[in-house]
Amino acid sequence: MSRAPLWLRRYAALIRNAWLVDLQYRASIVLWLLWGVTEPAVALGIWWGxxxxGQVAGYARADFARYFFALMLVNQLTIAWDSWYLDGWIREGELNFRLARPLHPAHEAVAENIAYKARTAGMIVVVWLVVSLVWPAVRLPLAPGRWALTAAAVLLAAAMRFFISFTTGLLAFWTTRATAIMELHAGVSLFLSGRLAPLALLPPAVAAAAALTWFPYMLAFPVELLTGAAQGRAVVTGFVGQLVWLGVWIAAYHVTWTRGLRRYGAVGG
Amino acid sequence: MPPAITADRLSKTFKVKVRDPGLKGALRALLKPRYRDVHAVRDVTFAIEPGEIVGFLGPNGAGKTTTLKMLAGLLYPTSGRVAVAGFAPWGGGPAFKRRIALVLGNRQQLVWDLPPEETFQLNRAIYDIAEPDYRERLAELVALLDLGDLLQKPVRQLSLGERMKCELAAALLHRPPILFLDEPTLGLDVTAQEAIRRFLTQYRERYGATVLLTSHYMQDVTALASRVLIINRGRLLYDGALAALVARISRTKRIELVLADGVTREVLAGFGDVKEFRFPNAVLEVPREDAATTSARLLAALPVADLSIEDPPIEDVIRAAFAGGIELDEP
Structure with a gap:
Protein backbone atom coordinates (compact mmCIF):
# COMPACT_ATOMS: atom_id res chain seq x y z
CA MET A 1 0.00 0.00 0.00
CA SER A 2 1.27 3.45 -0.84
CA ARG A 3 2.47 5.56 2.03
CA ALA A 4 2.05 8.77 0.02
CA PRO A 5 -1.34 9.80 1.47
CA LEU A 6 0.04 9.43 5.01
CA TRP A 7 2.99 11.67 4.23
CA LEU A 8 0.75 14.20 2.51
CA ARG A 9 -1.46 14.33 5.61
CA ARG A 10 1.56 14.69 7.86
CA TYR A 11 3.06 17.49 5.83
CA ALA A 12 -0.31 19.21 5.49
CA ALA A 13 -0.72 19.13 9.28
CA LEU A 14 2.82 20.37 9.93
CA ILE A 15 2.54 23.20 7.40
CA ARG A 16 -0.89 24.15 8.71
CA ASN A 17 0.46 24.44 12.24
CA ALA A 18 3.43 26.51 11.05
CA TRP A 19 1.06 28.94 9.33
CA LEU A 20 -1.23 29.09 12.33
CA VAL A 21 1.75 30.00 14.52
CA ASP A 22 2.79 32.62 11.94
CA LEU A 23 -0.63 34.22 12.15
CA GLN A 24 -0.03 34.78 15.85
CA TYR A 25 2.96 36.90 14.95
CA ARG A 26 1.71 39.04 12.10
CA ALA A 27 4.01 41.96 12.92
CA SER A 28 7.06 39.74 12.75
CA ILE A 29 6.00 38.52 9.29
CA VAL A 30 6.11 42.12 8.10
CA LEU A 31 9.49 42.65 9.76
CA TRP A 32 10.97 39.53 8.16
CA LEU A 33 9.60 40.64 4.80
CA LEU A 34 11.22 44.05 5.25
CA TRP A 35 14.47 42.34 6.18
CA GLY A 36 14.25 40.20 3.04
CA VAL A 37 13.70 43.27 0.88
CA THR A 38 16.06 45.75 2.54
CA GLU A 39 19.39 44.00 2.03
CA PRO A 40 19.06 43.53 -1.75
CA ALA A 41 17.46 46.97 -2.07
CA VAL A 42 20.45 48.61 -0.36
CA ALA A 43 22.90 46.61 -2.50
CA LEU A 44 20.95 47.59 -5.61
CA GLY A 45 21.05 51.24 -4.58
CA ILE A 46 24.81 51.14 -4.23
CA TRP A 47 25.44 49.42 -7.56
CA TRP A 48 22.88 51.67 -9.27
CA GLY A 49 24.94 54.63 -8.19
CA GLY A 54 27.81 52.88 -18.05
CA GLN A 55 28.51 49.28 -17.08
CA VAL A 56 30.37 47.46 -14.30
CA ALA A 57 31.75 44.10 -15.41
CA GLY A 58 29.06 43.90 -18.05
CA TYR A 59 26.26 44.94 -15.69
CA ALA A 60 24.26 48.08 -16.57
CA ARG A 61 21.71 49.61 -14.18
CA ALA A 62 18.79 47.55 -15.53
CA ASP A 63 20.88 44.37 -15.16
CA PHE A 64 21.59 45.19 -11.53
CA ALA A 65 17.88 45.85 -10.97
CA ARG A 66 16.87 42.48 -12.41
CA TYR A 67 19.71 40.73 -10.57
CA PHE A 68 18.75 42.02 -7.14
CA PHE A 69 15.02 41.44 -7.65
CA ALA A 70 15.79 37.88 -8.68
CA LEU A 71 18.14 37.59 -5.69
CA MET A 72 15.44 38.81 -3.33
CA LEU A 73 13.08 36.08 -4.52
CA VAL A 74 15.61 33.27 -4.78
CA ASN A 75 17.05 34.07 -1.35
CA GLN A 76 13.63 33.84 0.28
CA LEU A 77 12.92 30.59 -1.56
CA THR A 78 16.16 28.97 -0.47
CA ILE A 79 17.00 30.43 2.93
CA ALA A 80 16.90 28.01 5.89
CA TRP A 81 16.71 28.88 9.58
CA ASP A 82 16.99 25.33 10.81
CA SER A 83 20.24 25.70 12.71
CA TRP A 84 18.52 28.14 15.07
CA TYR A 85 15.58 25.80 15.64
CA LEU A 86 17.78 22.76 16.14
CA ASP A 87 20.12 24.53 18.47
CA GLY A 88 17.11 25.38 20.64
CA TRP A 89 15.64 21.88 20.43
CA ILE A 90 18.90 20.28 21.46
CA ARG A 91 19.91 22.69 24.20
CA GLU A 92 16.45 23.16 25.72
CA GLY A 93 15.63 19.45 25.67
CA GLU A 94 12.82 19.90 23.15
CA LEU A 95 14.35 17.24 20.97
CA ASN A 96 13.24 14.59 23.48
CA PHE A 97 9.57 14.42 22.62
CA ARG A 98 10.42 14.78 18.94
CA LEU A 99 12.64 11.71 19.16
CA ALA A 100 9.90 9.79 20.94
CA ARG A 101 7.47 10.33 18.03
CA PRO A 102 7.37 8.03 15.00
CA LEU A 103 8.48 10.89 12.75
CA HIS A 104 12.02 12.01 12.04
CA PRO A 105 12.42 15.58 13.37
CA ALA A 106 13.83 16.66 9.98
CA HIS A 107 10.33 16.38 8.50
CA GLU A 108 9.07 19.04 10.87
CA ALA A 109 11.96 21.24 9.79
CA VAL A 110 11.27 20.65 6.09
CA ALA A 111 7.60 21.48 6.59
CA GLU A 112 8.54 24.69 8.44
CA ASN A 113 10.70 25.61 5.46
CA ILE A 114 7.92 25.02 2.98
CA ALA A 115 5.50 27.05 5.09
CA TYR A 116 7.93 29.94 5.49
CA LYS A 117 8.97 29.98 1.86
CA ALA A 118 5.49 29.79 0.44
CA ARG A 119 4.42 32.73 2.59
CA THR A 120 7.39 35.05 2.19
CA ALA A 121 8.25 34.27 -1.42
CA GLY A 122 4.58 34.65 -2.34
CA MET A 123 4.63 38.17 -0.94
CA ILE A 124 7.85 38.99 -2.76
CA VAL A 125 6.39 37.81 -6.08
CA VAL A 126 3.49 40.20 -5.51
CA VAL A 127 5.90 43.05 -4.68
CA TRP A 128 7.94 42.26 -7.81
CA LEU A 129 4.86 42.16 -10.05
CA VAL A 130 3.61 45.47 -8.71
CA VAL A 131 7.03 47.13 -9.10
CA SER A 132 7.47 45.76 -12.64
CA LEU A 133 4.24 47.47 -13.69
CA VAL A 134 5.82 50.87 -13.09
CA TRP A 135 9.51 50.00 -13.59
CA PRO A 136 10.25 48.16 -16.85
CA ALA A 137 13.88 47.52 -15.86
CA VAL A 138 12.91 44.75 -13.45
CA ARG A 139 10.70 42.89 -15.94
CA LEU A 140 11.93 39.44 -16.93
CA PRO A 141 11.71 38.20 -20.51
CA LEU A 142 8.99 35.58 -20.94
CA ALA A 143 11.00 32.35 -21.11
CA PRO A 144 9.10 29.36 -19.68
CA GLY A 145 11.98 26.95 -20.39
CA ARG A 146 14.41 29.08 -18.42
CA TRP A 147 11.89 29.49 -15.61
CA ALA A 148 11.49 25.74 -15.41
CA LEU A 149 15.28 25.34 -15.19
CA THR A 150 15.36 28.04 -12.52
CA ALA A 151 12.68 26.20 -10.56
CA ALA A 152 14.87 23.08 -10.60
CA ALA A 153 17.95 25.08 -9.56
CA VAL A 154 16.00 26.80 -6.76
CA LEU A 155 14.81 23.44 -5.49
CA LEU A 156 18.39 22.10 -5.42
CA ALA A 157 19.66 25.28 -3.77
CA ALA A 158 16.89 25.14 -1.16
CA ALA A 159 17.71 21.52 -0.43
CA MET A 160 21.40 22.33 -0.12
CA ARG A 161 20.84 25.32 2.18
CA PHE A 162 18.47 23.20 4.27
CA PHE A 163 21.08 20.50 4.78
CA ILE A 164 23.78 23.10 5.50
CA SER A 165 21.62 24.76 8.13
CA PHE A 166 20.31 21.52 9.64
CA THR A 167 23.79 19.98 9.79
CA THR A 168 25.26 23.09 11.37
CA GLY A 169 22.42 23.12 13.90
CA LEU A 170 23.28 19.54 14.79
CA LEU A 171 26.67 20.75 15.96
CA ALA A 172 24.76 21.82 19.07
CA PHE A 173 25.21 18.19 20.13
CA TRP A 174 28.87 19.09 20.67
CA THR A 175 29.08 22.84 21.12
CA THR A 176 26.98 25.68 22.44
CA ARG A 177 28.18 27.85 19.55
CA ALA A 178 26.35 26.16 16.67
CA THR A 179 24.44 29.30 15.74
CA ALA A 180 27.67 31.33 15.83
CA ILE A 181 29.09 28.95 13.22
CA MET A 182 25.99 29.53 11.13
CA GLU A 183 26.42 33.31 11.52
CA LEU A 184 29.97 32.94 10.27
CA HIS A 185 28.68 30.95 7.30
CA ALA A 186 26.13 33.67 6.57
CA GLY A 187 28.89 36.29 6.75
CA VAL A 188 31.05 34.48 4.20
CA SER A 189 28.04 33.80 1.99
CA LEU A 190 27.35 37.54 1.86
CA PHE A 191 30.38 37.86 -0.44
CA LEU A 192 30.76 34.43 -2.05
CA SER A 193 27.15 33.56 -2.83
CA GLY A 194 26.38 36.79 -4.64
CA ARG A 195 24.28 38.52 -2.02
CA LEU A 196 26.23 41.79 -2.07
CA ALA A 197 27.21 41.78 -5.72
CA PRO A 198 27.04 39.54 -8.80
CA LEU A 199 29.98 37.14 -8.74
CA ALA A 200 31.28 38.61 -12.00
CA LEU A 201 32.26 41.65 -9.95
CA LEU A 202 34.50 39.74 -7.56
CA PRO A 203 38.27 39.97 -8.05
CA PRO A 204 39.23 37.03 -10.31
CA ALA A 205 41.20 35.24 -7.59
CA VAL A 206 38.30 35.46 -5.15
CA ALA A 207 35.82 34.36 -7.83
CA ALA A 208 38.03 31.36 -8.64
CA ALA A 209 38.22 30.44 -4.96
CA ALA A 210 34.46 30.87 -4.57
CA ALA A 211 33.84 28.52 -7.49
CA LEU A 212 35.52 25.75 -5.51
CA THR A 213 32.97 26.11 -2.70
CA TRP A 214 29.23 25.54 -2.48
CA PHE A 215 28.47 29.25 -2.03
CA PRO A 216 27.85 30.21 -5.67
CA TYR A 217 25.52 27.24 -6.15
CA MET A 218 23.27 28.08 -3.23
CA LEU A 219 22.25 31.51 -4.53
CA ALA A 220 24.15 33.13 -7.43
CA PHE A 221 23.63 30.29 -9.89
CA PRO A 222 19.81 30.12 -9.69
CA VAL A 223 19.67 33.95 -9.70
CA GLU A 224 21.79 34.15 -12.87
CA LEU A 225 19.71 31.40 -14.41
CA LEU A 226 16.57 33.42 -13.80
CA THR A 227 18.00 36.69 -15.13
CA GLY A 228 19.53 34.98 -18.15
CA ALA A 229 23.12 35.82 -17.15
CA ALA A 230 23.99 32.11 -17.00
CA GLN A 231 24.08 30.60 -20.47
CA GLY A 232 25.27 27.43 -22.19
CA ARG A 233 28.16 25.77 -20.39
CA ALA A 234 27.59 27.81 -17.23
CA VAL A 235 24.14 26.22 -16.89
CA VAL A 236 25.58 22.73 -17.06
CA THR A 237 28.43 23.40 -14.62
CA GLY A 238 25.93 25.14 -12.36
CA PHE A 239 23.69 22.10 -12.10
CA VAL A 240 26.64 19.74 -11.74
CA GLY A 241 28.03 21.92 -8.95
CA GLN A 242 24.66 21.97 -7.23
CA LEU A 243 24.27 18.20 -7.39
CA VAL A 244 27.79 17.53 -6.16
CA TRP A 245 27.54 19.91 -3.22
CA LEU A 246 24.06 18.74 -2.34
CA GLY A 247 25.44 15.21 -2.20
CA VAL A 248 28.31 16.35 0.02
CA TRP A 249 25.99 18.14 2.44
CA ILE A 250 23.54 15.24 2.60
CA ALA A 251 26.47 12.99 3.49
CA ALA A 252 27.63 15.51 6.10
CA TYR A 253 24.12 15.65 7.54
CA HIS A 254 23.95 11.88 7.70
CA VAL A 255 27.23 11.53 9.56
CA THR A 256 26.42 14.40 11.93
CA TRP A 257 22.92 13.13 12.70
CA THR A 258 24.03 9.57 13.40
CA ARG A 259 27.02 10.57 15.51
CA GLY A 260 25.16 13.41 17.19
CA LEU A 261 22.33 11.14 18.21
CA ARG A 262 24.81 8.64 19.59
CA ARG A 263 26.44 11.41 21.54
CA TYR A 264 23.09 12.71 22.74
CA GLY A 265 22.27 9.15 23.69
CA ALA A 266 25.56 8.98 25.51
CA VAL A 267 25.55 12.26 27.42
CA GLY A 268 21.87 13.05 27.64
CA GLY A 269 19.84 16.11 26.90
CA MET B 1 2.57 -13.18 28.64
CA PRO B 2 6.12 -11.76 28.61
CA PRO B 3 6.79 -8.71 30.77
CA ALA B 4 5.98 -5.35 29.18
CA ILE B 5 9.26 -3.86 30.34
CA THR B 6 12.47 -5.55 31.35
CA ALA B 7 15.76 -4.04 32.37
CA ASP B 8 18.66 -6.39 32.86
CA ARG B 9 21.77 -5.06 34.60
CA LEU B 10 21.09 -1.72 32.98
CA SER B 11 23.83 0.87 33.42
CA LYS B 12 24.49 4.34 32.16
CA THR B 13 27.72 6.25 32.65
CA PHE B 14 28.05 9.83 31.49
CA LYS B 15 31.38 11.46 30.76
CA VAL B 16 31.21 14.90 32.28
CA LYS B 17 33.71 17.64 31.59
CA VAL B 18 35.30 18.93 34.75
CA ARG B 19 35.86 22.68 34.82
CA ASP B 20 37.39 24.77 37.54
CA PRO B 21 35.74 28.11 38.22
CA GLY B 22 36.93 31.38 36.71
CA LEU B 23 38.68 32.38 33.51
CA LYS B 24 41.73 30.30 34.31
CA GLY B 25 39.55 27.24 34.74
CA ALA B 26 37.81 27.91 31.43
CA LEU B 27 41.15 28.23 29.63
CA ARG B 28 42.50 25.07 31.20
CA ALA B 29 39.32 23.18 30.25
CA LEU B 30 39.76 24.40 26.68
CA LEU B 31 43.42 23.39 26.39
CA LYS B 32 43.42 20.28 28.47
CA PRO B 33 39.90 19.00 29.05
CA ARG B 34 39.43 16.65 31.96
CA TYR B 35 36.57 14.22 32.24
CA ARG B 36 34.96 12.42 35.09
CA ASP B 37 32.67 9.42 34.93
CA VAL B 38 29.23 9.89 36.42
CA HIS B 39 27.45 6.61 37.02
CA ALA B 40 23.86 7.72 36.60
CA VAL B 41 22.43 4.19 36.58
CA ARG B 42 24.22 1.10 37.84
CA ASP B 43 23.22 -2.51 37.28
CA VAL B 44 19.50 -1.92 37.51
CA THR B 45 17.36 -5.01 36.97
CA PHE B 46 13.58 -5.24 37.06
CA ALA B 47 10.60 -6.53 35.10
CA ILE B 48 7.19 -4.92 34.83
CA GLU B 49 4.18 -6.97 33.83
CA PRO B 50 1.58 -5.71 31.36
CA GLY B 51 -1.03 -3.61 33.13
CA GLU B 52 1.08 -2.75 36.15
CA ILE B 53 1.45 0.78 37.47
CA VAL B 54 4.85 1.14 39.05
CA GLY B 55 6.10 4.16 40.94
CA PHE B 56 9.70 5.10 40.42
CA LEU B 57 11.02 6.95 43.45
CA GLY B 58 14.26 8.62 44.26
CA PRO B 59 15.75 12.00 45.15
CA ASN B 60 16.89 14.44 42.46
CA GLY B 61 19.73 13.04 40.41
CA ALA B 62 19.04 9.47 41.55
CA GLY B 63 18.82 8.15 37.99
CA LYS B 64 15.05 8.03 37.52
CA THR B 65 14.83 10.15 34.40
CA THR B 66 17.95 8.58 32.90
CA THR B 67 16.38 5.14 33.29
CA LEU B 68 13.12 6.38 31.80
CA LYS B 69 14.96 7.86 28.83
CA MET B 70 16.77 4.59 28.23
CA LEU B 71 13.47 2.74 28.31
CA ALA B 72 11.98 5.24 25.84
CA GLY B 73 14.95 4.87 23.50
CA LEU B 74 16.35 8.40 23.91
CA LEU B 75 19.49 7.30 25.67
CA TYR B 76 21.79 4.49 24.75
CA PRO B 77 22.68 2.21 27.67
CA THR B 78 26.37 1.94 28.54
CA SER B 79 25.77 -1.70 29.37
CA GLY B 80 22.97 -4.08 30.11
CA ARG B 81 19.83 -4.90 28.18
CA VAL B 82 16.39 -3.34 27.88
CA ALA B 83 13.24 -4.64 26.25
CA VAL B 84 10.05 -2.62 26.01
CA ALA B 85 6.98 -4.12 24.31
CA GLY B 86 9.32 -6.66 22.77
CA PHE B 87 11.60 -3.99 21.26
CA ALA B 88 15.10 -2.85 22.02
CA PRO B 89 14.16 0.82 22.49
CA TRP B 90 17.30 2.34 20.96
CA GLY B 91 16.74 1.93 17.24
CA GLY B 92 13.26 0.54 17.82
CA GLY B 93 11.97 2.77 15.04
CA PRO B 94 8.44 3.98 14.37
CA ALA B 95 6.82 0.65 15.29
CA PHE B 96 8.28 0.93 18.80
CA LYS B 97 7.44 4.62 19.13
CA ARG B 98 3.78 3.97 18.36
CA ARG B 99 3.64 1.70 21.40
CA ILE B 100 4.89 4.18 23.94
CA ALA B 101 4.09 7.59 25.31
CA LEU B 102 6.73 9.67 26.99
CA VAL B 103 5.57 12.63 29.04
CA LEU B 104 8.27 14.75 30.58
CA GLY B 105 6.70 17.00 33.17
CA ASN B 106 9.01 19.91 32.52
CA ARG B 107 9.03 19.74 28.71
CA GLN B 108 5.95 20.03 26.64
CA GLN B 109 5.03 18.99 23.17
CA LEU B 110 1.96 21.24 22.94
CA VAL B 111 2.50 24.08 20.49
CA TRP B 112 2.75 27.09 22.78
CA ASP B 113 0.95 29.63 20.59
CA LEU B 114 -1.92 27.44 19.41
CA PRO B 115 -4.89 25.80 21.11
CA PRO B 116 -4.18 22.21 22.24
CA GLU B 117 -6.50 20.81 19.59
CA GLU B 118 -4.01 21.84 16.90
CA THR B 119 -1.33 19.68 18.53
CA PHE B 120 -3.86 16.85 18.77
CA GLN B 121 -4.60 17.19 15.05
CA LEU B 122 -0.89 17.13 14.33
CA ASN B 123 -0.46 13.96 16.36
CA ARG B 124 -3.42 12.45 14.57
CA ALA B 125 -1.49 12.89 11.33
CA ILE B 126 1.87 11.83 12.76
CA TYR B 127 0.50 8.65 14.35
CA ASP B 128 -1.83 8.03 11.42
CA ILE B 129 -5.02 7.80 13.48
CA ALA B 130 -8.21 7.33 11.43
CA GLU B 131 -10.67 10.21 11.75
CA PRO B 132 -13.47 8.22 13.49
CA ASP B 133 -10.95 6.76 15.98
CA TYR B 134 -9.55 10.20 16.61
CA ARG B 135 -13.01 11.67 17.28
CA GLU B 136 -13.91 8.83 19.62
CA ARG B 137 -10.63 8.94 21.54
CA LEU B 138 -10.65 12.71 21.81
CA ALA B 139 -14.20 12.69 23.16
CA GLU B 140 -13.17 10.09 25.71
CA LEU B 141 -10.06 12.00 26.79
CA VAL B 142 -12.05 15.24 27.01
CA ALA B 143 -14.53 13.51 29.31
CA LEU B 144 -11.96 11.72 31.46
CA LEU B 145 -9.66 14.70 31.83
CA ASP B 146 -12.47 17.23 31.94
CA LEU B 147 -10.89 19.27 29.17
CA GLY B 148 -14.17 20.95 28.20
CA ASP B 149 -13.48 24.36 26.73
CA LEU B 150 -9.70 24.13 27.05
CA LEU B 151 -9.31 22.71 23.56
CA GLN B 152 -9.83 26.07 21.90
CA LYS B 153 -7.72 28.21 24.25
CA PRO B 154 -4.11 28.97 23.26
CA VAL B 155 -1.75 26.83 25.33
CA ARG B 156 0.03 29.89 26.71
CA GLN B 157 -3.22 30.95 28.39
CA LEU B 158 -3.71 27.63 30.17
CA SER B 159 -2.76 27.04 33.78
CA LEU B 160 -0.01 24.53 34.59
CA GLY B 161 -2.57 21.89 35.56
CA GLU B 162 -4.66 22.45 32.43
CA ARG B 163 -1.54 22.20 30.31
CA MET B 164 -0.53 18.90 31.87
CA LYS B 165 -3.99 17.47 31.27
CA CYS B 166 -3.79 18.50 27.61
CA GLU B 167 -0.23 17.19 27.45
CA LEU B 168 -1.45 13.77 28.60
CA ALA B 169 -4.27 13.84 26.07
CA ALA B 170 -1.80 14.66 23.27
CA ALA B 171 0.47 11.82 24.38
CA LEU B 172 -2.32 9.25 24.60
CA LEU B 173 -4.33 9.87 21.42
CA HIS B 174 -2.52 6.99 19.73
CA ARG B 175 -3.52 4.85 22.72
CA PRO B 176 -0.10 3.48 23.61
CA PRO B 177 0.05 0.37 25.77
CA ILE B 178 3.11 1.64 27.63
CA LEU B 179 3.39 4.99 29.38
CA PHE B 180 6.51 6.62 30.73
CA LEU B 181 5.59 9.59 32.85
CA ASP B 182 8.29 11.78 34.33
CA GLU B 183 6.90 13.95 37.14
CA PRO B 184 3.44 14.32 35.60
CA THR B 185 2.14 16.26 38.60
CA LEU B 186 5.15 18.51 39.13
CA GLY B 187 4.10 21.96 40.31
CA LEU B 188 0.38 21.22 40.14
CA ASP B 189 -2.10 22.13 42.88
CA VAL B 190 -3.79 19.39 44.88
CA THR B 191 -6.98 19.35 42.78
CA ALA B 192 -5.07 19.07 39.52
CA GLN B 193 -2.84 16.34 40.98
CA GLU B 194 -5.91 14.36 41.97
CA ALA B 195 -7.47 14.79 38.53
CA ILE B 196 -4.32 13.42 36.87
CA ARG B 197 -4.17 10.46 39.26
CA ARG B 198 -7.83 9.63 38.72
CA PHE B 199 -7.32 9.77 34.99
CA LEU B 200 -4.28 7.49 35.02
CA THR B 201 -6.14 4.91 37.08
CA GLN B 202 -9.07 4.99 34.67
CA TYR B 203 -6.84 4.80 31.61
CA ARG B 204 -5.06 1.78 33.04
CA GLU B 205 -8.34 0.07 33.90
CA ARG B 206 -9.80 0.61 30.44
CA TYR B 207 -6.81 -0.30 28.30
CA GLY B 208 -4.64 -2.41 30.54
CA ALA B 209 -1.78 0.01 29.97
CA THR B 210 1.55 -0.43 31.70
CA VAL B 211 2.63 2.72 33.49
CA LEU B 212 6.00 3.63 34.93
CA LEU B 213 5.91 6.97 36.65
CA THR B 214 8.42 9.02 38.53
CA SER B 215 7.26 11.50 41.07
CA HIS B 216 8.33 13.60 43.98
CA TYR B 217 4.84 13.47 45.39
CA MET B 218 4.32 10.47 47.58
CA GLN B 219 0.54 10.75 47.13
CA ASP B 220 1.01 9.99 43.44
CA VAL B 221 2.64 6.76 44.34
CA THR B 222 0.40 5.73 47.21
CA ALA B 223 -2.71 6.47 45.15
CA LEU B 224 -1.56 4.87 41.91
CA ALA B 225 1.09 2.28 42.36
CA SER B 226 0.95 -0.91 44.34
CA ARG B 227 4.58 -1.45 43.55
CA VAL B 228 7.52 0.87 43.80
CA LEU B 229 11.07 0.93 42.55
CA ILE B 230 13.37 2.97 44.72
CA ILE B 231 16.57 4.21 43.22
CA ASN B 232 19.33 6.25 44.76
CA ARG B 233 22.71 7.19 43.33
CA GLY B 234 21.94 5.03 40.33
CA ARG B 235 21.32 1.85 42.29
CA LEU B 236 18.02 0.10 42.72
CA LEU B 237 17.44 -0.11 46.47
CA TYR B 238 14.02 -1.64 46.59
CA ASP B 239 11.54 -3.32 44.27
CA GLY B 240 8.26 -4.40 45.78
CA ALA B 241 5.02 -3.44 47.46
CA LEU B 242 4.84 -0.11 49.18
CA ALA B 243 3.19 -1.58 52.27
CA ALA B 244 5.97 -4.13 52.67
CA LEU B 245 8.55 -1.39 52.44
CA VAL B 246 6.86 0.58 55.19
CA ALA B 247 6.69 -2.47 57.42
CA ARG B 248 10.34 -3.22 56.80
CA ILE B 249 11.77 0.23 57.21
CA SER B 250 9.76 1.77 59.94
CA ARG B 251 10.36 0.21 63.27
CA THR B 252 7.70 2.41 64.83
CA LYS B 253 3.99 3.13 64.70
CA ARG B 254 2.19 6.36 65.45
CA ILE B 255 -0.64 6.42 67.93
CA GLU B 256 -2.84 9.42 67.27
CA LEU B 257 -4.95 10.44 70.25
CA VAL B 258 -7.78 12.78 70.98
CA LEU B 259 -7.83 13.25 74.76
CA ALA B 260 -10.79 14.10 76.96
CA ASP B 261 -9.19 16.23 79.67
CA GLY B 262 -6.65 16.40 82.43
CA VAL B 263 -3.80 14.75 80.54
CA THR B 264 -0.42 16.41 80.46
CA ARG B 265 2.54 15.86 78.19
CA GLU B 266 4.47 14.36 81.08
CA VAL B 267 1.82 11.73 81.68
CA LEU B 268 1.81 10.75 78.01
CA ALA B 269 5.59 10.47 77.98
CA GLY B 270 5.23 7.42 80.21
CA PHE B 271 3.65 5.56 77.27
CA GLY B 272 5.99 6.45 74.41
CA ASP B 273 7.81 9.17 72.54
CA VAL B 274 5.54 12.24 72.37
CA LYS B 275 5.91 13.60 68.85
CA GLU B 276 3.18 16.21 69.00
CA PHE B 277 1.10 17.60 71.84
CA ARG B 278 -1.52 20.24 71.31
CA PHE B 279 -4.40 19.51 73.63
CA PRO B 280 -6.69 17.71 72.95
CA ASN B 281 -4.60 16.18 70.12
CA ALA B 282 -1.42 14.20 70.66
CA VAL B 283 0.78 11.86 68.69
CA LEU B 284 2.88 9.14 70.28
CA GLU B 285 5.53 7.06 68.58
CA VAL B 286 6.04 3.54 69.92
CA PRO B 287 7.95 0.45 68.77
CA ARG B 288 5.97 -1.37 66.08
CA GLU B 289 5.52 -4.54 68.12
CA ASP B 290 4.27 -2.62 71.17
CA ALA B 291 1.60 -0.61 69.33
CA ALA B 292 -1.32 -2.84 70.32
CA THR B 293 -0.44 -3.25 74.00
CA THR B 294 0.41 0.42 74.42
CA SER B 295 -2.92 1.36 72.89
CA ALA B 296 -4.72 -0.92 75.31
CA ARG B 297 -2.81 0.60 78.26
CA LEU B 298 -3.62 4.11 77.05
CA LEU B 299 -7.33 3.34 76.79
CA ALA B 300 -7.36 1.80 80.24
CA ALA B 301 -5.36 4.49 82.01
CA LEU B 302 -6.37 7.77 80.37
CA PRO B 303 -9.57 9.56 79.31
CA VAL B 304 -9.17 8.95 75.57
CA ALA B 305 -11.92 10.22 73.25
CA ASP B 306 -10.38 8.73 70.11
CA LEU B 307 -7.37 6.64 69.20
CA SER B 308 -5.90 5.43 65.93
CA ILE B 309 -2.73 3.55 65.01
CA GLU B 310 -0.97 4.72 61.88
CA ASP B 311 2.19 4.04 59.95
CA PRO B 312 4.62 6.94 59.95
CA PRO B 313 4.23 9.34 56.99
CA ILE B 314 5.40 7.65 53.82
CA GLU B 315 7.79 10.55 53.15
CA ASP B 316 9.63 9.70 56.37
CA VAL B 317 9.84 6.05 55.36
CA ILE B 318 11.25 6.85 51.95
CA ARG B 319 13.70 9.30 53.46
CA ALA B 320 14.83 6.58 55.80
CA ALA B 321 15.15 4.22 52.84
CA PHE B 322 17.39 6.67 50.96
CA ALA B 323 19.47 7.38 54.01
CA GLY B 324 19.78 3.85 55.30
CA GLY B 325 20.25 1.90 52.08
CA ILE B 326 17.85 -1.00 52.21
CA GLU B 327 18.49 -4.47 50.94
CA LEU B 328 16.89 -5.26 47.61
CA ASP B 329 15.94 -8.82 48.46
CA GLU B 330 12.44 -9.38 49.69
CA PRO B 331 12.29 -10.45 53.35
Missing part, protein backbone atom coordinates in the same frame (compact mmCIF):
# COMPACT_ATOMS: atom_id res chain seq x y z
CA UNK A 50 28.26 53.07 -9.17
CA UNK A 51 27.05 51.92 -12.61
CA UNK A 52 25.74 55.36 -13.58
CA UNK A 53 25.07 55.40 -17.29
Missing amino acids: IAGD
